[in-house]
Amino acid sequence: MKELLTTNDAGKALATIINPSAFPGNVSYAYWASTPNLNNVTNSWYLDYTRGDSYLQNTNVYHGRCVASPAPFETPSFTDNGDGTIKDQTTGLTWQKCSLGQNNDATCSGASNSVVWGSALTYCNSLSLGTKTWRLPNRNELVGLFHFASLTAPMIDQSMFPNTTSNFYWTSTTYADNTLNAWYVNFNSPAAPFNLYDGINKGTSLFVRCVAN
Known part of the structure; x- marks a missing residue:
């Protein structure tokens, strides 16, 4: 699924969320x-190019597109740096281990806080953690944390990101169809119908995890 998601262009309107030249x-x-x-x-799982993605019974008749090497990258390889940060060895990105509002400890104790989109941007830009320069992840980066092999919510590697809230997390990506909205990634347990990500008004309070290069 993660390979197929790379063909989804967040900068396009919903009716054309793929690069038509490519x-x-x-x-x-x-x-x-x-x-x-x-x-x-x-x-x-399938990707719906009219809005985002979801899944349905696998007896449905949908389209297909094939892919060739390199090898699949469904499961990222994480390393806990022991300083409140997690390194994704597949992408090279470094992630904040705990969500906004939680204690920066081994179990990410405490409750996570939800904030509006502008506050999420400000929080990540001003985050002081390790020696990194932090920012709010874009949609493609954050969806890389979605753990398709999880059997229980939250749909994330819970050994690396403990006590993650089973809810919507902000991305920095503005919604092309309506700039008052931004994309979120849904870490709830999937139950049909389920949108892995979608757009929502920037004044809505959602949860936050920052990323660094």
Whole structure:
């Protein structure tokens, strides 16, 4: 699924969320991924180019697009740096281990706080953690933390990101169809219908995890 998601262009309007120059003649509807939904073996993931993505019964007739090497990168390789940061060895990104509001300890104790989009940007830009320069992740970066192999919420590697809230997390990516909205990633346990990500008004309070290069 993560491979297929790389074809989804967040800078496009919902009716054309793919680069038409690179993928001419793309049908604006659902394309299958090879990734099953482990919470329900009758379901598999697909990407819907008319809005975002979801999953349905895998007996449905949808479109397909093939991919070649390199090897699949469904499961990232994380390293806990022991200083409140997590290194993704696959992408090279460094992540804040605990969500906004939690204590910077081994278990990320305490409650996470939800904030509006502008406050999320400000928080990450001013975060002092290690020697990194922090920012709010874009949509493609944050969706990389979604753990498709999880059987229980939150849908994230809970050994690396403990006590993560099973809810929506902000991205820095503004919604192309409506600039009053921004994209979020949904770490709730998937239950059909389920949107892995979608747009929401920037005045809504959502949860936050920062990233650094």
